[in-house]
Amino acid sequence: MRVSFPNSFSNSYLNLKPRNIVFGERYLFTPGDLHRARLINDEIARISRVIIHPKFRGIGLGEFLVKQTLPLAKAKVVEVLAVMARYNSFFERAGMIKVDYRREETAIDKKINAYLKERNFYAQFAKSKTYCQNYFSQLNAEDKQTLTGYLKEFVEQPFIKTKNVTPELLGKTQHSKANYLYWINTNSLKSTTLQRANTT
Numbered sequence: 001m002r003v004s005f006p007n008s009f010s011n012s013y014l015n016l017k018p019r020n021i022v023f024g025e026r027y028l029f030t031p032g033d034l035h036r037a038r039l040i041n042d043e044i045a046r047i048s049r050v051i052i053h054p055k056f057r058g059i060g061l062g063e064f065l066v067k068q069t070l071p072l073a074k075a076k077v078v079e080v081l082a083v084m085a086r087y088n089s090f091f092e093r094a095g096m097i098k099v100d101y102r103r104e105e106t107a108i109d110k111k112i113n114a115y116l117k118e119r120n121f122y123a124q125f126a127k128s129k130t131y132c133q134n135y136f137s138q139l140n141a142e143d144k145q146t147l148t149g150y151l152k153e154f155v156e157q158p159f160i161k162t163k164n165v166t167p168e169l170l171g172k173t174q175h176s177k178a179n180y181l182y183w184i185n186t187n188s189l190k191s192t193t194l195q196r197a198n199t200t
Contacts, residue, residue, distance in 0.1 A: 086123075096182060
């Protein structure tokens with residue numbers, strides 16, 4: 001059986017609004033706040049991707065792998081921001097808590113999403129660079145030009161860090177559709193803030 005799973009966790013994003021809904025000001029980052037950046041890197045780990053070979057999907061392996069690896073994290077909090085979580089609840093079944101939050105769509109978000117929906121873009125595969133590249137390559141010249149124009153407008157938004165317009169950018173356009181989930185490592189509950197978050 002060929003299965004890939006998070007054998008290590010990634011550093012998380014420094015600024016994440018749904019995290020602040022859960023934990024308040026503890027992880028509230030502002031640019032230049034090195035103390036808060038270190039705190040986030042020390043206490044929070046992120047699951048960036050769970051990949052299972054297509055032959056073995058649909059039998060609960062995603063839930064099993066996440067449930068087994070969460071306790072291995074050396075962080076106080078494990079979190080995930082995933083579009084896939086909208087379509088498959090295995091993170092929740094593994095014990096993670098979903099936060100009811102979505103970034104408000106901007107005008108260009110709505111324009112891009114409507115455009116992609118009309119042209120059969122599957123948002124659940126948006127994190128795959130290969131899928132985004134293949135999708136873009138199959139568009140006709142006019143559609144490529146139109147979509148490139150939308151992406152140029154998309155990167156001009158202040159919260160978008162990258163300014164490179166490539167097919168992979170299609171994945172970032174779908175972040176407003178991602179679900180935020182978190183898990184608290186009860187073995188490292190030393191903060192009353194984390195204790196409160198774990199009981200609400």
